[in-house]
Amino acid sequence: MTNIKEDAGRVEWRIRVDEKDGSSDQVLETEPGPANGFCRVFKCLVANKFSMRLLRFLKKAWHLGVDDPRKVFHCLKVGIALSVVSLFYYMRPLYDGVGGTAMWAVMTVVVVFENTVGATISKSLNRAIGTCLAGLLAVGIHWVASKSGNKLEPVIVEGSLFLLASAATFSRFVPAVKKKFDYGTVIFILTFSLVSVSGYRVEKLFDMAKQRLSTIIIGTSLCILTSMLVSPIWAGQELHCLIIKNMEKLATSLECCVAEYFDDGQKTTSAPVQNLQAYKCVLNSKATEESMANFAAWEPAHGSFNFQHPWKQYLKIAAAMRDCAYCIEALNSCISNKKQASKSMKKHLSDICLKVNSSSGSILRELAINLETFKKTSKMDISIEEMNNSVQEVKNYLKSLPGLVLTPTTSETKSSETAIMEPLLTTNTIPLVEVIPLVTFTSLLIEIPTRVEAIVDAVEELANKAKFKPAPDDKPKQNEQNNKTVSEQLNDEKTMKTLQSV
């Protein structure tokens, strides 16, 4: 705390520094005095605010680096690649070879080097191919123009520039081009305009095109090599991990949500909000997943991923997961009504609902483990059977409840209703209003297994496409299971299905 009163300068101020978050909150009470004092205060204020902001920024950046050190590595990699490329300027022999266009190598490194290998390769190839195509076309048009006389030449060059630039810009709106070749199209326009326009001045067009291409190849290969060899970040790997993490978050969210609903306040600790709302990550990661899958398609084989790994299948899994997350969203919105639900019915439902919940959750976790280890397990069928059994239990319980007795007058006169309800209430009656929230919650909950099964199907399709191996521990069990239950299992499934359809 600072309290300063300057009677001479007639400046009075108080500075309150909130020690909790370090932000200062200043109250200034200035009386008319020399501008000097005011200036000092103002400067102090600005400096303080600026340094606070800077500090906060640095703090955030520090946390970013600590959370994911690979980001720091990426920055060092960019620094290394740029330093290496700038050596072209310093070492005479190299400099003489590539000439003044070494600038293009520097530029390529800066523009092309991205966080993931896939993005770097995608941009590199786009840049190289765009440059080649545009260079060839520009040289061709230049040749045609040079043959058609001095007056027609600028018309042809300008006209072709206008037409090709417009057409290429338009092609960027076509989704297929936008998705994979957006950058290449920009580079196409860029190179075409540079070459075709400067062709009017520079006579050695072929030399220039050759030089530019060679420097771009140097730049791109340097980028690709650095990004692949020095602690690489693979877009495919990132996508794979993101899907696994999101699957675990879905499981956590689901488990917490149902536990929270049936928690009657006896437990001392309730689920933290971030666990309850973990499913929101699944809802919000669509754009990231799509760009990752897009970049992953450019990557060579790495780790456990082949060159033609079915990346698009991950998007299908993600879509199935989002479907499940929508359902959890609806479940979550039921939590606010949990106190209106009938306690006696809740008690009865609690155990079987938690069973559905835990079996769905454990399937999601199992799937995540399978994905993580690139294995298929036969246990999944058993788990799904368990889940469906527990769903059936809930359905049976709901079926076992007595029906509603409706008199024809129900919705017409209220007095007659209450007259009918009076005698019922004297026995062990639960008002329907108390039943509704529970029934809603339960029927949303038994929708979850259907959606979990869709996720299982999507993951199994991935496992088939990517040829995951069966888990080693499972093999004997699987056979045993197969021997025992080839017909039994079928029967079980059939009865299960008929039971469900009833």
Add this chain to the structure above:
Amino acid sequence: MTNIKEDAGRVEWRIRVDEKDGSSDQVLETEPGPANGFCRVFKCLVANKFSMRLLRFLKKAWHLGVDDPRKVFHCLKVGIALSVVSLFYYMRPLYDGVGGTAMWAVMTVVVVFENTVGATISKSLNRAIGTCLAGLLAVGIHWVASKSGNKLEPVIVEGSLFLLASAATFSRFVPAVKKKFDYGTVIFILTFSLVSVSGYRVEKLFDMAKQRLSTIIIGTSLCILTSMLVSPIWAGQELHCLIIKNMEKLATSLECCVAEYFDDGQKTTSAPVQNLQAYKCVLNSKATEESMANFAAWEPAHGSFNFQHPWKQYLKIAAAMRDCAYCIEALNSCISNKKQASKSMKKHLSDICLKVNSSSGSILRELAINLETFKKTSKMDISIEEMNNSVQEVKNYLKSLPGLVLTPTTSETKSSETAIMEPLLTTNTIPLVEVIPLVTFTSLLIEIPTRVEAIVDAVEELANKAKFKPAPDDKPKQNEQNNKTVSEQLNDEKTMKTLQSV
């Protein structure tokens, strides 16, 4: 159909052209013969496939252009801007002024010109500021390096390049920088490395920096002017329209969904799938909205939007709309169970549920109109009241239903249950299993008005922040309404709330 048999060349082929979609499906049965024939077939195949693909691509592009002619205009604008900038090369006086670096102007136009004004301005400013900062810093460091002797010079230049490039690359990971200054950071690294590295060779550093800056300013101002003056596409306007369209889609989806659920098959036409699933647009447009809002913040005042229009508020409206869409998703998943619902109860519920539905839908449509006309109407309060009244009706109906009679043995022995249920079934009883789907649907439906109210609140906040004017037709009515119901309305609202909380 073509059937050709060449006995001489021993080539036999059949071509089946599927006339429906125009795709050809060729079955080749080649017998050993001269390679010539095979080649011809192969060429024909490739040419056919390629031309088919090209045709399909052109068709798609044509439709894109017809659907949104502004896209075509954008392409022409890019063509115009590039042609104008390339004049620098052709006109002597200009050429002498800006020299060989006129290339930068061309490059700036290609890279900076984006579809919307906001994106163009954002990229232009990023490019200009990034270039300035990096240029100043590079010149400063070059000056320091040149003072420190021949041996130390490359060390200082290389070291500063490595450090600054790494630091700037890292700053791109900080979300705040990523969102607004990502491109500027790239340009900063690019300019810094070009200037600092070429400074070792080129003696006239200041001249180069000045030239580059002037060409960039020429390029960016050309881009900004063209994008703003020739049929501009404003990101803000686009965001505004997107939100309005999505709101209408939400209304359509909601109305179709409820109508579909209560449709007992008597109507000949059911809602088309794209109407039912229109809400998915709302779920999927998050990324677009965010980038639009980001770009809109860079735009000057245009149309009915001020410079400091509260663009972030649109994201809040969109979030509220997504919350509502999640609920519609859950409702939609109930449609598959609609046949299991009790018909007699459905009849009773149908009218009041459709009332809730139409009132929520009309509020959404009214909001869309208000947004479109930049007006606030006082009618909204009345509509909300109506909606809440209809929700209350549904709640009252549900309350009026008799309760469930539970005997303590319910969940223990099935035989006793059936014994209890037998006598009940003889009277007018609805089994609970038939009630559950309806009750679930209804309680999801009465969740919708809460979410619609959240949208109304978000839109009202926008109307206040952006100072929307009251609708001219409403003014007298509003006063009347105010005079009449200042206290009444409050009372109504209070009773409504207490009724709801019961």
